[in-house]
Amino acid sequence: MIRVFQCEDTLTGILTGVYDAWDSRLGHEHVRLSTVCDGNLELFCEYVQTEPDTEKAEKVIRTIKRRMGEEAFEMIAYAASYPDDQKADAIYRMIVTGLHLPDGRQITGMLTHPQVRLVFELRRKAWHIAHRYMGFVRFRELENGVLFSEIDGEADVLALIAPHFADRLPLENWAVYDHRRQKAAVHISGKGWMILEDVDKEQLLEPGASAQEAEYEALWKVFHRAIGIQERTNGRLQMSLLPRKFRQFMNEFSCPEGRADRP
Amino acid sequence: MKYRIEQQMDLREKLGILADAAKYDVACTSSGVERKNTGYGVGNCIAPGICHSFSADGRCISLLKILFTNECIFDCKYCINRRSNDVPRASFTPQEVCDLVMGFYRRNYIEGLFLSSGILVSPDATMELLYQTLYKLRREYHFQGYIHVKAIPGADPVLIERTGYLADRMSVNLELPTAEGLRALAPQKQRPKMLAPIRQVYSERQQNRQELALYRHAPKFVPAGQSTQMIIGASGESDWQIMKVAEHMYRKYEMKRVFYSAFLRVNEDRLLPVLPGGPPLLREHRLYQADWLLRFYGFGTEELLSEDRPDFNLLLDPKCDWALRHLEQFPVEVMRADYHTLLRVPGIGYRSAGRIVRARRLGTLDYENLKKMGVVLKRAVYFITCGGKQMYPVKLQEDYILRNLMDGKEKLPAGARDTSGYEQLSLFDDPRFSV
Numbered sequence: 001m002i003r004v005f006q007c008e009d010t011l012t013g014i015l016t017g018v019y020d021a022w023d024s025r026l027g028h029e030h031v032r033l034s035t036v037c038d039g040n041l042e043l044f045c046e047y048v049q050t051e052p053d054t055e056k057a058e059k060v061i062r063t064i065k066r067r068m069g070e071e072a073f074e075m076i077a078y079a080a081s082y083p084d085d086q087k088a089d090a091i092y093r094m095i096v097t098g099l100h101l102p103d104g105r106q107i108t109g110m111l112t113h114p115q116v117r118l119v120f121e122l123r124r125k126a127w128h129i130a131h132r133y134m135g136f137v138r139f140r141e142l143e144n145g146v147l148f149s150e151i152d153g154e155a156d157v158l159a160l161i162a163p164h165f166a167d168r169l170p171l172e173n174w175a176v177y178d179h180r181r182q183k184a185a186v187h188i189s190g191k192g193w194m195i196l197e198d199v200d201k202e203q204l205l206e207p208g209a210s211a212q213e214a215e216y217e218a219l220w221k222v223f224h225r226a227i228g229i230q231e232r233t234n235g236r237l238q239m240s241l242l243p244r245k246f247r248q249f250m251n252e253f254s255c256p257e258g259r260a261d262r263p
Numbered sequence: 264m265k266y267r268i269e270q271q272m273d274l275r276e277k278l279g280i281l282a283d284a285a286k287y288d289v290a291c292t293s294s295g296v297e298r299k300n301t302g303y304g305v306g307n308c309i310a311p312g313i314c315h316s317f318s319a320d321g322r323c324i325s326l327l328k329i330l331f332t333n334e335c336i337f338d339c340k341y342c343i344n345r346r347s348n349d350v351p352r353a354s355f356t357p358q359e360v361c362d363l364v365m366g367f368y369r370r371n372y373i374e375g376l377f378l379s380s381g382i383l384v385s386p387d388a389t390m391e392l393l394y395q396t397l398y399k400l401r402r403e404y405h406f407q408g409y410i411h412v413k414a415i416p417g418a419d420p421v422l423i424e425r426t427g428y429l430a431d432r433m434s435v436n437l438e439l440p441t442a443e444g445l446r447a448l449a450p451q452k453q454r455p456k457m458l459a460p461i462r463q464v465y466s467e468r469q470q471n472r473q474e475l476a477l478y479r480h481a482p483k484f485v486p487a488g489q490s491t492q493m494i495i496g497a498s499g500e501s502d503w504q505i506m507k508v509a510e511h512m513y514r515k516y517e518m519k520r521v522f523y524s525a526f527l528r529v530n531e532d533r534l535l536p537v538l539p540g541g542p543p544l545l546r547e548h549r550l551y552q553a554d555w556l557l558r559f560y561g562f563g564t565e566e567l568l569s570e571d572r573p574d575f576n577l578l579l580d581p582k583c584d585w586a587l588r589h590l591e592q593f594p595v596e597v598m599r600a601d602y603h604t605l606l607r608v609p610g611i612g613y614r615s616a617g618r619i620v621r622a623r624r625l626g627t628l629d630y631e632n633l634k635k636m637g638v639v640l641k642r643a644v645y646f647i648t649c650g651g652k653q654m655y656p657v658k659l660q661e662d663y664i665l666r667n668l669m670d671g672k673e674k675l676p677a678g679a680r681d682t683s684g685y686e687q688l689s690l691f692d693d694p695r696f697s698v
Contacts, residue, residue: 121635134313136315136316140370147370149371168307222282223278225319226283227286228286229318229527237320238317238318242316252316
């Protein structure tokens with residue numbers, strides 16, 4: 001009989017699952033973690049719901065950082081943000097293996113282990129998305145001075161990019177809205193940032209764009225067009241480096257006629 | 264007919280002209296410096312750099328790349344902004360540049376500023392203007408993002424020094440790899456004069472390193488290092504000469520980057536070559552590949568090229584080309600070879616080499632693992648064994664490997680691929696038949 005711990009699809013949720021699974025003392029081969037609950041149940045399994053618990057997650061984080069190092073924790077945090085059915089279990093196995101190594105820090109390089117490799121791959125994917133959004137986010141200035149932008153990423157990268165923007169624009173009020181998850185990272189001038197769930201986008205956008213906004217957008221479009229070299233035009237290269245899925249909220253590609261990306 | 268003698272330009276027009284004039288500068292990197300925000304002001308830098316958009320030619324847009332002015336007293340043959348060209352001229356004011364940078368940066372359009380300039384009145388006057396702009400940006404607007412600025416050859420060393428403390432990266436473009444080329448195409452520029460600021464930035468960076476070792480909070484001088492740029496294919500140099508210059512720049516002046524820009528014929532001039540096939544983009548690509556081999560893979564120019572083989576093989580990347588000429592060093596055993604040997608295997612990059620070295624301490628590798636780690640087996644398979652075995656039987660023969668490597672997806676000039684002389688027969692597309 002295998003006990004499957006179903007946890008919420010967040011870092012806190014998964015790490016709570018890790019805590020509970022370990023704490024159940026059934027032996028690692030008798031437990032499994034899962035983030036999906038689509039009603040597709042397996043035979044000879046017992047399903048247990050785990051409620052996300054910050055305290056338990058904190059404990060696990062502390063152990064990971066102490067025994068396996070910051071890098072391993074970063075790897076887990078990034079991997080947890082990428083949608084994948086196997087990730088919760090892979091993270092659990094990685095932690096189990098890491099804590100049994102004489103030097104837990106080596107776990108991040110242990111790519112011969114299939115589950116560690118999965119976590120590694122997910123980390124890489126999530127990092128690519130997060131890193132791209134650090135560049136591709138476009139803020140619009142609203143009448144009340146708030147900088148507002150939207151993203152729509154496969155991975156839940158809000159918490160990964162928010163620290164970057166908080167450091168970059170410490171004196172601004174800004175918000176990054178996740179279109180897919182109706183969440184927003186919100187930063188208040190001179191203070192920290194936080195993540196708000198179930199955000200009403202229309203309410204945030206209430207004040208409307210500021211007076212200068214249109215002018216800067218136009219200037220940016222002028223610049224974007226002027227900087228390309230005609231003789232070297234290479235639409236495929238541009239498309240592979242900046243795929244269409246990222247262009248949705250980028251103003252240099254939005255144009256009343258549509259195809260602003262084509263010269 | 265309408266004459267426009269003098270008319271106030273608006274910012275949009277100016278930006279259009281001065282960004283257009285700056286587009287031939289290749290460097291748009293924002294990497295090499297890690298800096299947190301101080302808590303007041305705007306901006307930070309992260310070491311890998313960030314690309315904020317990509318232009319229609321597929322190049323990254325990271326910095327607001329503009330000329331301060333495109334008025335110039337020089338008359339370099341290859342340059343669109345040369346004195347004798349009749350192009351619309353414009354100049355920014357420091358205030359305008361600051362407004363643009365701050366406006367764009369807040370909206371996350373850019374990572375910082377790339378400021379170059381034509382020579383207005385004199386090198387000193389131009390450098391002074393660049394300095395003023397940077398000073399305003401750093402001290403009045405507390406801008407802490409990335410700034411790349413040109414050092415103007417011939418400007419007062421004091422001005423260059425002061426500017427260097429405000430900028431992250433400085434660069435002087437060598438433009439042409441040899442002094443003869445420079446004499447022919449840019450008669451007003453002299454090689455020693457162009458090297459002077461490079462040498463100055465280098466020695467002051469050395470000095471600054473000492474200061475920083477003593478005083479952690481001493482101001483940093485050009486923390487992201489310097490870079491330069493060469494035009495490829497304008498004056499008949501061989502790849503050997505170009506790579507020699509690049510290697511010299513890396514070794515002697517600790518350059519962070521040397522950029523190569525395929526020559527574009529923007530001016531009609533009898534001294535400039537006519538390139539019917541468009542700019543030599545593939546040659547430029549090969550030079551960049553070789554440049555990486557110099558910087559990250561421990562290769563030297565002598566190994567890749569020689570005086571009797573002065574140009575790269577356009578059909579094959581330099582690393583494969585090298586490996587094919589040194590088959591006696593292969594195959595390499597992945598489980599045992601040291602890091603530097605792994606680096607020389609085609610298909611293994613410096614990241615995957617690092618991963619292999621870490622992973623094999625904790626377990627045995629197989630081809631499946633190698634593939635997942637990012638090794639390009641398509642190329643590597645001819646040169647490695649893993650656990651004493653080849654992935655599948657391959658012959659360690661030059662022409663066999665060459666034929667298989669050229670089967671790849673890389674875009675090559677038409678007709679280059681069928682070196683073997685074999686091809687699929689077809690009734691309708693005879694290559695010799697043309698309408």
